[in-house]
Amino acid sequence: MSAGPAPSIRRHRDRRISLAALVAAGAAVCLAAGTGAGLATAERPPSAASWHPGCGDDCPSVATAPTPHGPPTRVRVPRIGVDSPLTVLGLDRAGVLIPPTGFDTAGWYGGGPAPGDTGPAVLAGHLDSRRGPAVFARLGELRPGDLVQVWRGGQRLSFRVTGSLRTRKDQFPTAVVYGPTPGAELRLVTCGGDFDRRRGHYVDNVVVFAVAEAGDPVLPTSAAG
Amino acid sequence: MHTLRTAPRRLLAGSGVLLLTAALAAAFPVPATAAPGADTVGYVRLAHLSPDTPAVDVYLAAPGAAKPQVFPGVGYGVVSDYLELAPGRYAVAMREAGAPASDPPVLTTEVAVTSGDAFTVAGVGRHADLGLRVLTDDLSAPTDGRAKVRVVQASVRTPVLDVAAADGPMIADGVQFATTTDYQQVEPGSWRLKLTGAGGPSADAEVRLTGGAVYSLLVLDARQGGLTAELRRDAEGGTVVPAGGVDTGAGGTAGAGFDAYPMVAGGLAAAAGAVALLLWRRRRRTTW
Numbered sequence: 001m002s003a004g005p006a007p008s009i010r011r012h013r014d015r016r017i018s019l020a021a022l023v024a025a026g027a028a029v030c031l032a033a034g035t036g037a038g039l040a041t042a043e044r045p046p047s048a049a050s051w052h053p054g055c056g057d058d059c060p061s062v063a064t065a066p067t068p069h070g071p072p073t074r075v076r077v078p079r080i081g082v083d084s085p086l087t088v089l090g091l092d093r094a095g096v097l098i099p100p101t102g103f104d105t106a107g108w109y110g111g112g113p114a115p116g117d118t119g120p121a122v123l124a125g126h127l128d129s130r131r132g133p134a135v136f137a138r139l140g141e142l143r144p145g146d147l148v149q150v151w152r153g154g155q156r157l158s159f160r161v162t163g164s165l166r167t168r169k170d171q172f173p174t175a176v177v178y179g180p181t182p183g184a185e186l187r188l189v190t191c192g193g194d195f196d197r198r199r200g201h202y203v204d205n206v207v208v209f210a211v212a213e214a215g216d217p218v219l220p221t222s223a224a225g
Numbered sequence: 226m227h228t229l230r231t232a233p234r235r236l237l238a239g240s241g242v243l244l245l246t247a248a249l250a251a252a253f254p255v256p257a258t259a260a261p262g263a264d265t266v267g268y269v270r271l272a273h274l275s276p277d278t279p280a281v282d283v284y285l286a287a288p289g290a291a292k293p294q295v296f297p298g299v300g301y302g303v304v305s306d307y308l309e310l311a312p313g314r315y316a317v318a319m320r321e322a323g324a325p326a327s328d329p330p331v332l333t334t335e336v337a338v339t340s341g342d343a344f345t346v347a348g349v350g351r352h353a354d355l356g357l358r359v360l361t362d363d364l365s366a367p368t369d370g371r372a373k374v375r376v377v378q379a380s381v382r383t384p385v386l387d388v389a390a391a392d393g394p395m396i397a398d399g400v401q402f403a404t405t406t407d408y409q410q411v412e413p414g415s416w417r418l419k420l421t422g423a424g425g426p427s428a429d430a431e432v433r434l435t436g437g438a439v440y441s442l443l444v445l446d447a448r449q450g451g452l453t454a455e456l457r458r459d460a461e462g463g464t465v466v467p468a469g470g471v472d473t474g475a476g477g478t479a480g481a482g483f484d485a486y487p488m489v490a491g492g493l494a495a496a497a498g499a500v501a502l503l504l505w506r507r508r509r510r511t512t513w
Contacts, residue, residue: 097467103475112463119437119461127474137478162309163265163340169470176341180364180439180462182268182307189471195479202479205470209265211309222302223455224276225448 066155068116072108074151075123077188080138082106082125086150089124099124103134112178115150116157116212120178120185123150127191127202136190140164142208148186159186159210166192166206177207184212267338268307268362269315272347273299274379274403275355276446280322281348284330288313298322302379302445304345304457310338317346317357332357343459345441349403351381360405364439364460372434373408374456375441376400382446383425391417396442408439420444420454428452437464 076083089107092098100107106125113119125136146161167173177187186209193204271283280300286293287310296305299322314337318330334357336344343362350356360377367373376388376397384402389395393416397406413436420428428451434440438461447453 091465091467095465095468097471099471099473109463109467111465111467113461117461118458119463122467124471124473128476128478130475130477132477134474134477136473165264167470169472172470174466174469175365178462178466179341179366180437180460182270182343182364182460183309189473191472191474195474195476197476200476201472202474202476205473211266214309220303220306222273222300222445223443223453224300224302224445225453 068114068153068155068157070114070153071110072115072121072123072150072152075106076149076151077142077146078149079146080141082135082138084125084135086123097122097124099126100135103129106135113184114152115159115186116152116155116184118181118184120181120187121150122178122187122189124189127206136188139188139190139208140166140192140206142188148188148210150186157184158213159184160213161208161210164206164208166204168193168203169201169205172205183214186210186212264312265340266309267312267340268343268364269310269336269338270305270307270343270345271296271299271317272304272345272377273301274347274349274377274443274445275352276301276379276381278348278352278355281319281331282322282324284316284318284320284326286316286318287311288315293318293326295326302443302455304441304443307343307459312338312340314338319348319357331355334359345377347377349379362439362441362459363408366437366462366466367408367410367439370413370436370464371410372413372436373439374411374432374434375408376406377441377443378402378404378406380425380444380446380452383420383422383427383444383452386420386422386425386444388442388444389419389421391419405441413438418442418454420452426451428454430454430456432456435461437462 071088072086074085084104084106087100087105087107088110089100090098090110097109103126106123108114109122109124113121115121125139126134127137127139128134142161142164144161144163148159148161150157150159165173188208188210190206191202191204192206193202195202269285271285273281278301280298283296283299284293285296285308293316314335317334317336319332320326320328320330332348332355334346336346336359338344343364345360345362347358347360348355349358374396376386378386378400379402380386381402386397386400388397388400390411394409394411396409396411396418400406411434413434415431415433418430418432420430430442432442439459441457441459443455443457445453445455
């Protein structure tokens, strides 16, 4: 081992260079992983373990309200500061849902169930305009148990968030979002993910799921008599 | 000596490769995989479908819950509404009506609730061979604006049953007592259903089926004798479902993220190349 001082100096210098390279590499890895990690967490929110249907033993009995009629007129989501009138949304020639024209107004898909009726009622709102945040900008912050209120026919209908998903629009889970449900449910839809500037649209949709707030389950009487 | 000479080079080469890999990864971000479904709720309902079994108390225990939910005095022919439950394994127990909760249950079963799926937990069969069965309810949308209906056969008086619409399609053929058919697609509208079976009473049922809805036709022994049927709406959805997602954003809050990545990645790649070149030239000039 007749190395002398020279190799050790060189080695020291080399290590510094490699250390710098490693730091740069690490930063690059973080940047690259940032996209993946962000997606992974956004797709699977915490499970609805804290949320439970109905209420405990000593909950107030819910008076049976008359069946609401007509289109929904307003949506309010206290946790994310949403309080918006509702327009009625339709489909374009290709059968795709047309988003609301206004960035500050959410819309209800009028071809599907209305909020409060059995089935999944779908409300859509913009994430942002070209200038800044729009009506559903903070939809992704909703968590199981959060309250959503919809006004319809002079009644205020309450829903509880049960979960959410983020999906590529070209792989939209139509059956999960629009499929039949046993009770009155709500879907709140906006955009998410990366913005594709060539197309002028976001790549993903964010969908929040909610179910009508129910009282204690009541057993129907037997049809056998 | 050899190890001393090669180690730094390996380290440098390794870090260079790492840098390039990272740059490439940044240039081609991992695509978002399609979410299989939201982590929301599943649906469970309870049913008593055993004609000669007295009323029971049904206990439904959530995973990790201290106290079960109790449905007292559930009699023959009762089918509850669906309960919306967080996914997990739930325990169902049946006791004779009025029996203390500390008594050992007559029957128990478990239902694994999964997000978006529906189940009917039913006490089926004659009292002598009563069992708890977990039926999977397929609530998926019928196609082309039709309705979906199935038969839940809980009559011992007509133990083998045919169900057909008058001037319409056959809905079920030779359904045995204590069994359930698959869902059949039927045109929406009003139908008169004929319930018949060899050696047992017959019955008619007027039903109105809505397009996009899913139904179960519950066939029971009526208390006053004969056969009776009840149409239960299991689920409902729209008939015209939008294609794909919805464009709800103009990009004002998108930031530089998506567009900046190629630039960032390119910069990193260039830096990696420069470092590699520099090191290569240095190595050539000096003796190791």
